[in-house]
Amino acid sequence: QQQVKQSPQSLIVQKGGISIINCAYENTAFDYFPWYQQFPGKGPALLIAIRPDVSEKKEGRFTISFNKSAKQFSLHIMDSQPGDSATYFCAARGAGGYNKLIFGAGTRLAVHP
Amino acid sequence: NAGVTQTPKFRVLKTGQSMTLLCAQDMNHEYMYWYRQDPGMGLRLIHYSVGEGTTAKGEVPDGYNVSRLKKQNFLLGLESAAPSQTSVYFCASTPSRGGAQETQYFGPGTRLLVL
Known part of the structure; x- marks a missing residue:
């Protein structure tokens, strides 16, 4: 039972393009x-995060857009670079405490020069 | 600071064998987690611990046991390994309070192959 659905599974973007990864939750x-x-x-490392009372958060070339009513959020990578080639996981924290996260299935991003 | 370290990096087991994966963190974090990562499945929580001497089940606990005898160490045990336990195992830790309390810090992973 996947409580956080992530798409696409893989993504190929040209250098300088915009990478968009989407997640939905129930x-x-x-x-x-x-x-x-x-x-x-390597192990995963935190990239950027958002709370549901904010619709957008930007850190450098990385932006999270959050749509609370649609229960969707997305990661936008502007001016994508070959060094951004990695696997990206969205996650959500439950109300049970102890900072437990539920992860999406992951998106493998390849940025071609 | 070494952060989160995992031992071993890679291991091959035969079905039915047992082994223990060790996770150590030097950040004085209270919370620690064990995940498994499988293709197309993301990271799934196996067990977690909110302090020394305490453990709890996560999403996929069957076939695994854990112990946290010292705050800095979190052990994951496989009593009788099965091919379905072939995976990459990640340990993570988080402080219980403070500015970084929402960040999970991951180790480099242990790749386990069960034949």
Whole structure:
């Protein structure tokens, strides 16, 4: 039972283009939505995160757009670079405490030069 | 600071064998987690711990046991390995309070192959 649905599974973008990864959730009790970035052979690392009372958060070339009514959020990578090639996971934190996260299935991004 | 470290990096087991994966963190974090990562499945929580001497089940706990005898260490045990447990295992930790309390810090992973 996947409570956070992520799409697409894989994405190819040209250098300088915009990468967009989408996630949807059902549980309205989720209260925190992070994105993690994972390079091959490494553990995931926090990239950017948002709370449901904010519609957008931007950090450099990375932006999260959050639509509370639609229960959807997305990651936008502007001016994508080959160094952005990685797997991206969206996640959501449940109301049960202890910072437990439910992860999406992941998106493998390849940015071609 | 080494952050979160995992031992071993890679292991091959035969069906029915047992092993223990070790996770260590030097950040004095209260919360620790074990995940497994499988293609197309994302990261799924196996067990977690909110403090020394406490553990709890996550989403996929069957076939695994854990212990947290010391605050800095979180052990994941497989008593009788099965091919379905072939996966990459990640440990993570989080402080219970403070500015970084919502960030999970991950280790580099342990790749396990069960034949």
